[in-house]
Amino acid sequence: MNFLENTIRTLVRCIACLCFSLMLLNQTQAAEPPNIIYVMADDLGYGDLGCFGQTVIKTPNIDQLAKLGMRFTNHYAGHTVCRPSRLVLLTGQHTGHTPISQNEQYYFPEGATTVTSLLKEAGYATGGVGKWALGPPESTGVPSKQGFDFWFGYLDQGNAHNFYPEFLWSNEQEISLPGNKVGPQKRVSIERETYSHDLLTQEAFNFIKHNAKKPFILQAHYTIPHANNEGGRATGDGMEVPEYGEYADREWPAPEKGFAAMITRLDRDLGQMVKLLKELNLEHKTIIFFTSDNGPHQEGMHQVDFFNSNGPLRGYKRDLYEGGIRVPLIVKWPGKVQAGTTTDHISAFWDFLPTACELAGIKPPQSIDGVSYLPTLLGQPQTPHDTLFWKYRGKVALRSGKWKAVQTGLKKPFELYNLDTDIGEQNNIAEQHPEIVAQMKQKIVESQSAN
Structure with missing residues (x-):
């Protein structure tokens, strides 16, 4: 009986060590950068x-x-x-x-x-x-x-x-x-x-x-x-x-x-x-x-x-x-x-x-x-x-959530689009939302300040 018990204990310890080794291996593999x-x-x-x-x-x-x-x-x-x-x-x-x-x-x-x-x-x-x-x-x-x-x-x-x-x-x-x-x-x-x-x-x-x-x-x-x-x-x-x-x-x-x-x-x-x-x-x-x-x-x-x-x-x-x-x-x-x-x-x-x-x-x-x-x-x-920003020559654009502001030239007016409802930017709603346009202009200025 003692021999059998010792054998079982040894097997249990071996299995436990094997499981632990596999766990460490899995952790190592998981931590390995792709x-x-x-x-x-x-x-x-x-x-x-x-x-x-x-x-x-x-x-x-x-x-x-x-x-x-x-x-x-x-x-x-x-x-x-x-x-x-x-x-x-x-x-x-x-x-x-x-x-x-x-x-x-x-x-x-x-x-x-x-x-x-x-x-x-x-x-x-x-x-x-x-x-x-x-x-x-x-x-x-x-x-x-x-x-x-x-x-x-x-x-x-x-x-x-x-x-x-x-x-x-x-x-x-x-x-x-x-x-x-x-x-x-x-x-x-x-x-x-x-x-x-x-x-x-x-x-x-x-x-x-x-x-x-x-x-x-x-x-x-x-x-x-x-x-x-x-x-x-x-x-x-x-x-x-x-x-x-x-x-x-x-x-x-x-x-x-x-x-x-x-x-x-x-x-x-x-x-x-x-x-x-x-x-x-x-x-x-x-x-x-x-x-x-x-x-x-x-x-x-x-x-x-x-x-x-x-x-x-x-x-x-x-x-x-x-x-x-x-x-x-x-x-x-x-x-x-x-x-x-x-x-x-x-x-x-x-x-x-x-x-x-x-x-x-x-x-x-x-x-x-x-x-x-x-x-x-x-x-x-x-x-x-909060914002995404681009500029190209005299053009600027800024996205903030659903809002997208675009200015196609230095002297051109700002356009405003709601991308949630107008992904094709067909409906310029700048005149209906002057407060949003003002916020977007400010964010454009901030996007070009020191990082």
Whole structure:
């Protein structure tokens, strides 16, 4: 009997030790910071995705991200054009506090604090591909001097509008693409041409593979569906893409075939990225963000209304109406973000820095405008922003709850909209609510004061 009792006691102790070890392992795994992938399209509209109402352009893989994650319907870009929007994303400050508020030349000074530099200090491997608009070659603003272990793509913003460039950059090394060199009329060799988006995707996947055993952040700042403002050379229009794919036989203008094909190509690569994460057993360890840098463009002969690219919103790129700044945001994190959910939480690009910091288990800087939306992602209650602010040249806009104030020029009157009842900003009610307009004007002044 004593032998039996001792054996039972030993087994109980072993089981208890095993349970305790498993509990500690689970706690360790729960505390392990996730990989972060932030995918940003260029000039993709609020209405260009199936999960946001698009009925013609096919985006099955991005729609699947939304089905398995959370869709934000009140998310805003940092700006209505490229460079300042990216600056807001990286610094966590809106354009009332950033050095620029339009597409003027700017590059980061030495020692700038960005979401990338902060996560690098926290032990993350940091990588990026695509368009970099915040530091030309041999400046302090190049990605390798701003927290990126690896960068592949464009450094100059203007070059990023050519999808068959003669070279790209791997950190600070120029990578020649000889097949893309052009003669007086056309590229030298069709067989050797390289579509830059495909190369960016390849390098993004390589970064994931090389850093699969440690926490990483990958920022894929893709360049499609931006127009080639010099006119497309691949398809004879301003929407440059190797082939039209399933849209080739549609009775559409060439630019619209190109626009749709670019988005579907991007969608294809998002599907391949998720597949890669599954193969590497990283899917549950990785949170994916998908968004756009501003509203849809009307360039390269593409027309915003052709596919209803801005959905129910008024305006498009370069406007401070909703169509120029409200963008899709989808976040997928299996086991953490409830699948198939939608939130109307009001958020913006400047919230990504504190969100990423909270995911990494570090404190963000105090001098930022952003607020982490991780509580929303985890299904927890969250206090919304008091205000969101944008400025672009002589234009300003401010959102405060349901109210949106817009001034389209320095000498133009303020417009006021109730976004709860008028998402399309069709009914200017400024004259009916002078007290609200006065409050909004004051908040605009306060949004541009010292942080």
